[in-house]
């Protein structure tokens with residue numbers, strides 16, 4: 522039995538409306554991938570992985586109840602520590618631990634078919650595990666200056682390990698022209714940070730070699746996916762699209778193309 526109680530809205534994320542904290546739990550309104558998220562969280566609990574909320578069940582209002590993970594989460598404006606190298610590397614280690622924990626879960630049959638926006642370019646990338654795919658600053662809980670837990674599993678889906686590392690670097694290297702980044706994240710040495718993130722994760726040599734091409738190809742798809750979500754789901758997706766996320770993706774892709782050789786050299790050095 523999941524108890525009712527005073528509901529405190531949880532803000533800071535971009536898309537989930539109606540997310541609340543009740544005591545030491547959070548309640549998430551039904552979403553696209555509820556069953557997969559539930560199964561992933563239950564599997565992580567079974568393996569003893571500490572770095573994710575626990576799935577508690579469905580409450581009287583039909584919402585999924587998870588544990589509230591105490592700690593520090595980056596809101597807006599961004600705190601200066603989102604640029605901290607040690608913090609970023611701790612996120613890479615947490616992502617690796619998540620991958621090692623979830624790998625044995627495999628890739629379930631009968632997952633809802635991935636969305637196919639018109640014009641979506643193909644991607645030649647092996648599906649190795651259920652990736653998190655949204656390792657943004659607001660989706661990582663820190664304790665004592667180290668990444669402690671991933672939250673917000675709403676975008677989990679089958680990907681390659683490298684595909685999730687691209688998502689990690691996108692936010693924590695990060696990728697993109699300084700002018701497009703949060704002021705706290707400007708002027709960072711991206712080749713160095715990509716290299717250190719790959720080392721902290723323990724990324725294989727073949728994955729390092731193909732990482733930049735994968736990042737570029739994924740941004741080619743991300744533009745279509747974001748546009749499609751804005752058009753079909755509205756809400757926060759539409760708001761992000763009107764605020765120019767499509768242009769940000771295009772600029773980022775151009776930045777990746779321009780710097781791919783330099784970044785790959787750093788990854789392999």
Ligand SMILES: Nc1ncnc2c1ncn2[C@@H]1O[C@H](COP(=O)(O)OP(=O)(O)O)[C@@H](O)[C@H]1O
Pocket residue numbers: 531532533534535536537538540547574587588589590591594659660662672673674675
């Ligand atoms: N299980 C949780 N434990 C601690 N904080 C959480 C939890 N779930 C959400 N939050 C807080 O609420 C914010 C928004 O939640 P999130 O699930 O990321 O929503 P969105 O889908 O909109 O990004 C997070 O950035 C975090 O601060």
Ligand SMILES: [Mg+2]
Pocket residue numbers: 534535659660673
């Ligand atoms: Mg979030």
